[in-house]
Every structure is written in C-alpha cells, then in structure tokens.
Amino acid sequence: MNRTMTSVAALGVAALGAALLGSAAAAQATKFEYWYGLSGDLGEVVQATCTRFNESQDQYEAVCVGQDSYDAAVQNTIAAFRAGQHPTLVQSFDAGTADLMLSGEFYPVQQMMKDFDIEIDWSNYFPGIANYYAASTGELFSMPFNSSTPMYYYNVDQLTAAGITTAPDTWEQMEEAFNALKANGSACPMAYAPGVWIDMEQFSMVHNVPVASNDNGYAGLDTEVLFNSPLHVKHMENIKRWLDEGLLQLRTTQSGVPARDAFLSGECAIFFSSIADHATVGKLATEGLNWEVAMIPHYADYPRHNTVVGGASNWVLSGKTEEEYRAAAAYLAFLATPEEEEFFVSNTGYIPVTKGGYDALLAKGFYDAAPYKNRDLALKSLNFTPPTNLTRGIRLGGMIQIRSEWVNEVDAALAGQKTMKEALDTAAERSNAILARFAKTYEGKTFP
Amino acid sequence: MRRAYFNNNWVAALMVAPQLIIIFVFFYWPTSQAVYWAFTLEQPWGGGNTWVGFDNFRAVLGDPVYWQSVRVSIIFALSSTAIAMAMALVLAVFADRQLTGFKAYRIGMIWPYAVAAPAVGLAFRFVFNPNAGLFSYINSVVPDLWNPTLNGNQALLMVIIAGAWKLVSYNFIFFLAALQSIPRSLLEASAMDGARVLRRMRDVQLPLMAPTFFFILVINITDSFTDSFGIVDTLTNGGPARATDLMVYKIYSDGFRGFDYSGAATQSIILMLLVIALTFVQFRYVERRVHYT
Numbered sequence: 001m002n003r004t005m006t007s008v009a010a011l012g013v014a015a016l017g018a019a020l021l022g023s024a025a026a027a028q029a030t031k032f033e034y035w036y037g038l039s040g041d042l043g044e045v046v047q048a049t050c051t052r053f054n055e056s057q058d059q060y061e062a063v064c065v066g067q068d069s070y071d072a073a074v075q076n077t078i079a080a081f082r083a084g085q086h087p088t089l090v091q092s093f094d095a096g097t098a099d100l101m102l103s104g105e106f107y108p109v110q111q112m113m114k115d116f117d118i119e120i121d122w123s124n125y126f127p128g129i130a131n132y133y134a135a136s137t138g139e140l141f142s143m144p145f146n147s148s149t150p151m152y153y154y155n156v157d158q159l160t161a162a163g164i165t166t167a168p169d170t171w172e173q174m175e176e177a178f179n180a181l182k183a184n185g186s187a188c189p190m191a192y193a194p195g196v197w198i199d200m201e202q203f204s205m206v207h208n209v210p211v212a213s214n215d216n217g218y219a220g221l222d223t224e225v226l227f228n229s230p231l232h233v234k235h236m237e238n239i240k241r242w243l244d245e246g247l248l249q250l251r252t253t254q255s256g257v258p259a260r261d262a263f264l265s266g267e268c269a270i271f272f273s274s275i276a277d278h279a280t281v282g283k284l285a286t287e288g289l290n291w292e293v294a295m296i297p298h299y300a301d302y303p304r305h306n307t308v309v310g311g312a313s314n315w316v317l318s319g320k321t322e323e324e325y326r327a328a329a330a331y332l333a334f335l336a337t338p339e340e341e342e343f344f345v346s347n348t349g350y351i352p353v354t355k356g357g358y359d360a361l362l363a364k365g366f367y368d369a370a371p372y373k374n375r376d377l378a379l380k381s382l383n384f385t386p387p388t389n390l391t392r393g394i395r396l397g398g399m400i401q402i403r404s405e406w407v408n409e410v411d412a413a414l415a416g417q418k419t420m421k422e423a424l425d426t427a428a429e430r431s432n433a434i435l436a437r438f439a440k441t442y443e444g445k446t447f448p
Numbered sequence: 449m450r451r452a453y454f455n456n457n458w459v460a461a462l463m464v465a466p467q468l469i470i471i472f473v474f475f476y477w478p479t480s481q482a483v484y485w486a487f488t489l490e491q492p493w494g495g496g497n498t499w500v501g502f503d504n505f506r507a508v509l510g511d512p513v514y515w516q517s518v519r520v521s522i523i524f525a526l527s528s529t530a531i532a533m534a535m536a537l538v539l540a541v542f543a544d545r546q547l548t549g550f551k552a553y554r555i556g557m558i559w560p561y562a563v564a565a566p567a568v569g570l571a572f573r574f575v576f577n578p579n580a581g582l583f584s585y586i587n588s589v590v591p592d593l594w595n596p597t598l599n600g601n602q603a604l605l606m607v608i609i610a611g612a613w614k615l616v617s618y619n620f621i622f623f624l625a626a627l628q629s630i631p632r633s634l635l636e637a638s639a640m641d642g643a644r645v646l647r648r649m650r651d652v653q654l655p656l657m658a659p660t661f662f663f664i665l666v667i668n669i670t671d672s673f674t675d676s677f678g679i680v681d682t683l684t685n686g687g688p689a690r691a692t693d694l695m696v697y698k699i700y701s702d703g704f705r706g707f708d709y710s711g712a713a714t715q716s717i718i719l720m721l722l723v724i725a726l727t728f729v730q731f732r733y734v735e736r737r738v739h740y741t
Contacts, residue, residue, distance in 0.1 A: 075704050078492050099707050103493030254684055255597040256577030401706035412689035415598045430513070437507070437708070441489040443498060 029061040030327040032320070033087035036066055037073030037312065038146065041280070045347045046091075052343070053334050060327035070096075070312060071400075081105065081317065088320045088328045091145060093312045094132075095399040098217075100315060101141065102397075102442045107316040107325065109332065110140040116329045120336060124354045128382040129309045132393040135448050136218070142313040143332045144353040146344075148276040149307045149378045150198045152297075156290040158186060158269040167294035169304075171238065174297045178247035181269050191251035191259035191268035192243065194410050196403045197310065198272050198296065200227050203235060205391045206298045208305040212435075217395040220446065221439040225402065225431045228424035231299070236410060236420045243414065250414075264289070272296065274310055275378035278349035282371040293374055295381040305391045306384040311350060342366075351378050395447060397438030402431040479720070485713035492707040504714040513690060514698070514715070518722075521695040524608055525672035531612035532668060533661070536619030541649065543620075544627040554624070561617040565678025572610040573683055596684070600691025603684050607692045610679045611672060619664050626660035627653060658738045666730050673723050695719050 036046045043066045050064035067073035070093035080086040092100060100106060113120050122130070125144060133142045154167060159177060162184040168174040181189035204211045209231055214223045242248040249268060251259040259271040264284050278293065285291060298304045314335075316328055334340060341357035344350065346366070352358040358379060361367065367376040385391070396402060405427045413423035486504055488497040508514050543554050560568075574581050578595045586594045596603040630653055638648050654661075677696050680686055686693035686701060693701075695715065703712025 071705055078707075082494050096707075099492050103491060103495050105493050105495065250595075250597055251579075252597055254573070254687070255579055255595075256573060256581055257579045398706060398708065401702065401708060404701065404706070408687065408690050411598075411687055415600065415688060417689065433507075434708075437489070437711075440498070440500075441491055441710075 029058055030323045031061045031063055032089065032324045032327040032331070034062055034064045034089040034091075034314075034328075034331070035073050035077055035087045036064065036091040037068070037070035037093065038091070039066060039068045042146075042276075042348050043068075045344065048347070049335060049340065049344060052340070053331050056334065057330070060330050062327070062331050077317070081319075084319070086317050086319070088317060088324045089331070090315050090317060091312045092142070092315050094310065094394075095403070097133075098395055098397040098399060098438070098447075101395075101447055102445050104448070105318045106141065107318060107320075108135070108139060108141045109143045109314075109316060112316055112325060112329055113333070116326055118329055118333045120333065121356075124356050126353060126355060126358075126379070126383060128306055128387050129353050131387050132309050133313050141448075142315040143336070144309075145314045145335070146276070146311040146348065146350045147309045147353050148274040148311045148350055149309060149382050150202050150272060150296050151275050151278075151293040151378055151381065152270055152272045152295075153263060153277070153281060153291055153293050155263070155266065155269045156292050158184075158266075162186070167292065168297055169295070170300045171235070171297045172300050175238075175242070175247075177270075178242060182247060186269055187246075188249040188251075188262065188268035190242075190248045190270040191262040192239070192248040192271075193250070193252045193259045194407060194414065195272070196406045196410075199236065199239070199410075200232065200406055201394060202296060202307050202310075204232070205308045206296060206305055207231060207302040208388060208390050209302075210390050211394050212396055215389040216393065217397075218389075218392065218447065221397065221435075221442060223396065223435050223439075225396075225428050225435070227406070227431075228421075228428040231302070233421050233424055235299075236413070236424065240414055240420055263291075274349075275351060275375065276311065276349040278375050278378075279347075279371070280349065293377055295377060295384070304384055306387055307381045308387075308391060308393050309382060346372070349375070351376065351382075396435065397442070398431075398434040401434050405430045405434070482713040482716050485710050486717050488710060490709040490713075492709055497710075500710075504710050505718075508711065508714050508718065513693075516690055517693045517695050517698045520604065520691065520693060521673060523604065524611065524676065524692075524694055525669050527608045528611040528615065528672050528676075529665065529668040531608065532615035532619055533664060535612065536616045536623050536664075539616070540620050540623035540627055541653075543624050557620050558617055560614065561621070563614070565614060565675065566682045568610055568614050569679045569682025572606065572613075572679075576606045576683075596688075598688055600688055603688055603691050607676070607679055607683055607694075610683060611676055614679070615668055615671065619668065622660050622664055623657070626657040630656050655739075662730070662735055662738045665734070666727060669726060669730070670723055673719065673726075695722075 034050065036043065038046050047064055047066065050062045053060075053062050065087070067076050070091075073090060074092055074096040077086055077090045077092075110120075110122060122140060125140075129144045129147055130140060133144055134140050158181060159165075159167075162177070162180040164177045164180055168177045178189040201211060204227065209229060210216060210226045212223050212225045212227075214220045217223045239248065243250065249262070251257050251262040251268065251271075259268070260273060260277060260281065262268040263271040264281065264286060266286060266289060275293070281291065295304075296307065314332060316325065316332075320328075335344070336354070338354075338357050338360050341352050341354065342361060345352050345357075345361070352361060358376070362376075366372055367374065387393075406424075409418075409423040409427035410420075412418055413420045418426075485497075487501060488499050489504075490497040539557060543550050543557065563571075576583050576594075576596060578584055578587055578597065583594050594602060596606050634652055634656075635648055638652050643651065674696055676694050677700060680692055680694055680697045681700075684692040686697050696719065699712045699715045699719065702708045702715065
C-alpha cells in the first residue's frame with residue numbers, strides 16, 4: 001500500500017516523489033538518537049563518526065544531536081527522560097555519573113553487548129580507563145569514549161633560554177624553573193587558572209592521597225571529603241605564594257585571556273590543561289612556537305602515581321525498544337573498532353582507550369612526529385602505576401556543587417580574604433553537607 | 449459610570465480561556481511543581497522522592513552563603529535600578545529638549561534594548577577585561593588596580609553597570625514618552641514666570657512624571673531580580689568567591705548544573721515570595737505618593 005502510494009506520488013511529481021522514495025528507504029533502517037556534549041571542532045568530529053557509521057551500513061541510522069556542552073547534554077537528557085523523550089545514547093561526563101548510577105535508568109553496556117552477541121574484548125581496555133566506568137563487580141556500565149588526562153604544556157625555547165633543559169618532574173623542580181624563567185626576564189613564567197580538576201582531583205591521584213573517605217566514595221554514600229589534608233593545603237598555599245611572587249599569572253576566560261591563549265601567544269611559558277588541548281594548541285600555536293607536553297608534577301616526598309581519566313563516556317538509557325538497543329549496540333561496537341579509534345584520536349586531542357588501538361598507532365609511528373608527537377605521554381601518565389583504591393577515580397554525589405565550593409573558597413583565599421587552610425576547611429565542611437544531602441536523597445541505595 | 453458586561457458568561461469564559469490556559473501552563477503548574485519539590489528531596493532522574501517537610505527551607509535559610517546571595521542580589525537590584533533610572537532620565541531630558549541630531553540619537557538609544565543579556569555580557573567582558581580590554585588602560589597607569597577576576601567588589605560593580613546599561617534604553621523610552629506627554633503650555637507658562645531649566649524640571653516635569661517613575665521602579669527591580677542571569681553567566685559565573693552569585697544564578701547553578709532540584713525549587717519559592725513582597729510594598733507605600741491625573 002505504502003509503496004503504491006509512493007509510486008503514484010512519484011509519477012505525479014517527479015521531484016517530490018524522489019524525496020518520498022528516499023525517506024521510504026531510510027525508514028527501513030532503525031533510527032536511534034545520540035546526544036553528545038562536545039562542541040566546536042570536537043563536536044564536528046563526533047558528528048563525522050555518526051556519518052561514517054550511517055554510511056558504513058544501511059540497517060541502522062544514528063541521529064546525532066550536539067548539546068553544546070557536557071552540562072547541557074546531561075541536563076537536557078534528564079529533562080527529556082522525565083518527559084519520556086530521551087535519546088537511546090548519551091555522552092555523560094564524570095560529574096553526572098553518581099546520579100545516573102543510583103537511578104538505575106541505564107542499560108549496562110557490557111550486558112547489552114552480551115545480549116546482542118557482540119564480541120568485545122573488555123580486557124583490551126586500559127585498566128585506568130575501564131575501572132573508572134565500572135561497577136564494583138568490574139562490569140562496565142558505560143562505554144569509554146573521549147578520554148583525556150591533564151598534562152602541562154611548556155615552551156621549550158623559553159625554558160632552554162632560562163637554563164632548564166629537562167621538563168620539571170616535581171613541584172620542587174617546577175619552582176626552580178619558575179624562578180629561572182623570571183630571572184631570565186619572563187613576565188609570566190606560568191599562566192594559571194584555578195581548576196579543581198587539576199589542582200585538587202588529579203593532584204590527589206598523582207600523590208595517592210584520598211579526596212574522600214570510602215575509597216573516594218566508591219564504597220558507599222556515607223562519605224566525607226578529605227581534600228583539606230596538610231598536603232592539599234601546602235600545595236594550594238604554594239600556588240598562592242607563587243601568584244604573589246609573580247611566578248604565576250592569573251589567566252582565565254573571565255579575565256579575557258584564557259591560559260591557553262596566553263601560552264599560544266608566547267606570553268606565558270607554561271600552562272596546565274587536558275591532553276585534549278593538544279590538537280588545538282598544535283593548530284593555533286603562533287609560527288615557530290616550540291612546545292612540548294609533560295606529566296603533571298608531584299612533590300618529591302610522594303612517589304608518582306597514575307592520573308585518572310577525564311572526558312566522558314557513552315551511556316545507554318533505559319526505556320527503549322530492543323531494536324533501538326540493537327542499533328545503539330552496533331554504533332558502540334563500530335566506535336570500538338581500531339579504525340574508528342584511530343579516526344577519532346587523530347582528529348581530536350583525545351587518547352586511545354584500548355591497548356590494541358594504542359599498539360596499532362604505535363606500530364605506525366603515529367606518536368613519533370608532529371602534530372601527534374608525545375601525545376601518548378598522557379597514556380603513560382594514566383598507566384604510570386596500576387590504579388589503587390585511591391587512584392581509581394572519584395565517585396561523589398553532588399560533584400558539581402562540591403567542585404564549585406572548592407573553587408569559590410579557593411578564589412576567596414587567592415584574593416586574600418582568608419587563609420588557604422580556612423578556605424579548604426570551609427569548602428570541606430560545606431561539601432560534607434552536600435554529600436549528606438545526597439545520601440538522604442538516595443536513602444537506602446548503594447552504588448551498584 | 450455605566451459598566452459593560454457580558455450577558456452570557458460562557459462567551460466571557462471562552463474569551464479569557466486562552467490567556468488563562470497559558471498562565472496555568474507556564475506559571476501555576478510549574479509553580480505548584482516547585483512548591484512540591486521544595487518539601488521533598490527529588491531524585492533528578494525521577495525514581496521517587498522523600499518528604500522532608502521544612503528541611504529544605506531550614507537548610508537554605510540557615511546557609512550563610514545563601515544570605516550572601518540575597519545581599520548581593522539586593523545591592524545589584526537597587527544599584528542597577530538607580531543607575532539605570534538616573535541615566536535614562538538625563539538622556540530622555542536631552543532628547544526631549546530637541547538638541548541637534550536628537551532624532552538619530554533617539555533611535556540609537558532604543559537599540560540596546562534589543563540586545564540579549566548574554567550578548568551584553570560578552571560585550572562588557574571585553575570592555576572590562578583587565579588584560580586586553582578598555583579597562584586595561586587603567587592597569588597600565590596603576591598596575592593591578594583593576595582586576596575583577598580576583599576582586600569581588602569590582603566584579604559586582606561590573607555586573608551592576610552591565611545590568612544598568614541594559615535597562616537604560618527601556619527606561620529611556622518610557623521617560624521620553626512621559627516628558628513628551630507634558631503639555632508644552634505648562635512649560636512655557638513657567639518659563640514666562642522666570643523658571644529656568646532645572647527649576648522647570650523639578651517643579652513641573654518630575655511631579656508630572658511620577659506615575660512613570662513608579663512603573664519603571666517596579667519593573668526595574670523585578671527585572672533585576674529575575675532577569676540578570678545572562679549577564680552573570682557570561683561575565684563572572686557568579687565569582688570570584690560568590691561575589692556576584694545573584695539569587696537567580698544560584699538557583700541555576702544548584703538546580704541545573706548541580707542536580708539539586710529540591711534545593712533550587714526551595715530557592716525559587718523564596719525568590720518568588722521576595723519579589724511578590726517587594727512589589728506589594730511598592731504598591732502599598734510608594735504608590736500612595738504618586739498622583740495620577
């Protein structure tokens with residue numbers, strides 16, 4: 001019937017008929033929606049993976065919708081979910097994990113792949129990455145996707161001119177480098193933007209010190225934060241002192257010149273950021289800027305541990321049809337192929353998530369030459385030691401509010417309104433109230 | 449006076465129904481939902497909530513950070529309203545005096561009202577930028593004098609100016625209309641009696657503009673409490689150290705960013721009550737002094 005009508009229409013108006021036929025053909029493919037948070041260049045790469053998937057087969061069609069930011073992707077998905085209009089797949093960032101896990105409104109990917117008989121070698125995933133997205137049983141809940149970790153970027157020429165020939169590995173060496181740069185006439189040895197992800201969370205990982213009790217929240221909801229320990233306070237006090245001494249210069253988006261731009265223009269010699277910035281720095285660096293990346297420093301008294309994965313993973317949500325799940329599973333399996341992993345990492349600054357993907361790239365000499373040179377230092381940082389209970393990750397409810405408590409209090413301390421110790425104590429006390437409130441919201445539930 | 453009325457109430461109901469439905473769907477329904485959430489702990493993904501009585505209100509009202517936000521919001525509302533009204537009045541008086549080029553100037557003054565709040569924020573981010581913006585010249589004279597990224601008072605000042613700038617054009621339109629509705633004969637008569645410009649303004653124009661002043665005051669204060677989100681979001685993100693964390697921005701960051709739906713609902717209810725109370729006070733006490741002719 002449908003076909004006859006289409007044919008009639010095609011006979012009647014040729015152009016319109018062609019359009020109808022086109023849509024009739026597409027209607028046979030199972031459609032599913034995927035909402036992602038990456039935007040700009042990175043968003044376009046995600047869109048490209050969808051196009052590649054849709055062109056690679058005609059059974060399924062991925063409808064990929066950019067939501068402009070991680071925040072918005074999760075916010076909009078929650079709103080849509082409550083109205084029953086949610087996508088099958090959503091890209092969710094670390095801070096959205098706790099609520100999603102406790103809600104139970106998702107389809108664990110490892111289970112899904114098994115249900116649809118799709119073979120994935122789960123042991124192929126880097127433990128530092130897989131652990132982050134896994135249940136206490138080790139089963140993966142979401143599919144690792146865009147993965148990053150923090151690094152610092154440095155201007156080789158400026159450091160060499162100041163007599164520093166090897167990249168500082170400890171904060172002690174870093175301070176020497178700052179002073180050497182300043183003595184050499186640099187007005188901005190390092191562009192600093194206060195950031196809880198690097199200054200507190202990843203800092204704790206590298207030093208193997210807890211961010212919160214209960215193994216950073218993994219073991220239960222009755223958790224208290226521990227980020228006001230003497231080591232944390234000492235580090236933030238150092239940062240404040242370096243700012244006061246002019247070794248660090250505040251460069252934030254709000255101040256008009258973000259740290260990355262200050263580095264790109266050659267004004268500042270060092271800045272800290274995610275490895276995801278590697279591609280952007282390579283693209284935007286002024287002609288002749290000789291730059292490198294290195295692992296974030298640690299204090300000499302504490303042996304270095306692994307950093308933890310940042311970025312986001314893909315979650316399958318509940319309440320969809322089996323056909324849609326089959327389509328979503330095909331898409332996730334497609335993303336996990338070595339070819340697609342290479343496409344994604346070579347077009348963004350992200351790192352491969354599987355050992356196989358990494359080995360394939362290494363064999364090709366991918367990381368030997370510009371623009372990808374040394375980008376795999378991020379993988380070395382992630383895998384520096386096997387993850388411990390304290391360096392596996394952080395699983396806290398109200399994570400975004402806790403981060404903002406930290407930022408606000410540290411801001412106050414940097415502006416000289418209180419000491420760093422007072423600031424971190426206040427932030428910890430307020431964070432504990434948030435955690436208690438979160439535990440009460442999910443009374444009687446535990447992380448699966 | 450004879451009142452017009454409908455004989456058939458069903459026709460009347462039909463006429464007002466679209467308006468009532470819109471108000472119900474976009475105001476009463478969400479508000480009742482927010483009231484319900486304010487008394488529970490709501491899980492963001494659905495899946496149930498727990499009744500907690502007045503716990504949320506106790507938590508919000510017992511939080512010094514919340515009172516800081518209330519304080520900042522009141523300072524913001526009063527200052528930006530005062531600045532916006534004063535600026536708009538001066539500009540309207542100039543336009544009304546028909547100085548050279550006033551027509552082009554009149555149109556130019558109305559334009560900013562069409563600019564969205566986030567765009568205003570972005571424009572002012574450049575103006576106030578301590579490193580590269582117009583205000584960086586201050587720093588080149590006195591180093592580190594201007595740094596709204598660290599100095600909370602400067603950041604608040606910046607948000608107030610941006611907020612006021614956005615209101616000026618709206619106020620300008622109303623003030624100009626009010627000035628132009630004053631009969632010329634009154635001004636000419638007082639001029640004949642020897643009143644100079646300022647005197648005419650004080651004794652004739654301002655009293656006759658009182659109803660407009662009152663209207664603008666109510667609108668500006670309400671607007672500053674509820675519509676300042678875009679500016680804060682682009683200019684400061686509520687920082688540094690919560691110095692510009694206006695109530696409406698705090699609701700957004702706790703509720704939407706932080707997934708604390710119940711806390712945000714509680715704050716929304718308090719904000720709503722505050723705006724209702726302020727408007728009530730204005731109508732009860734300020735309006736008494738306004739004479740409509």
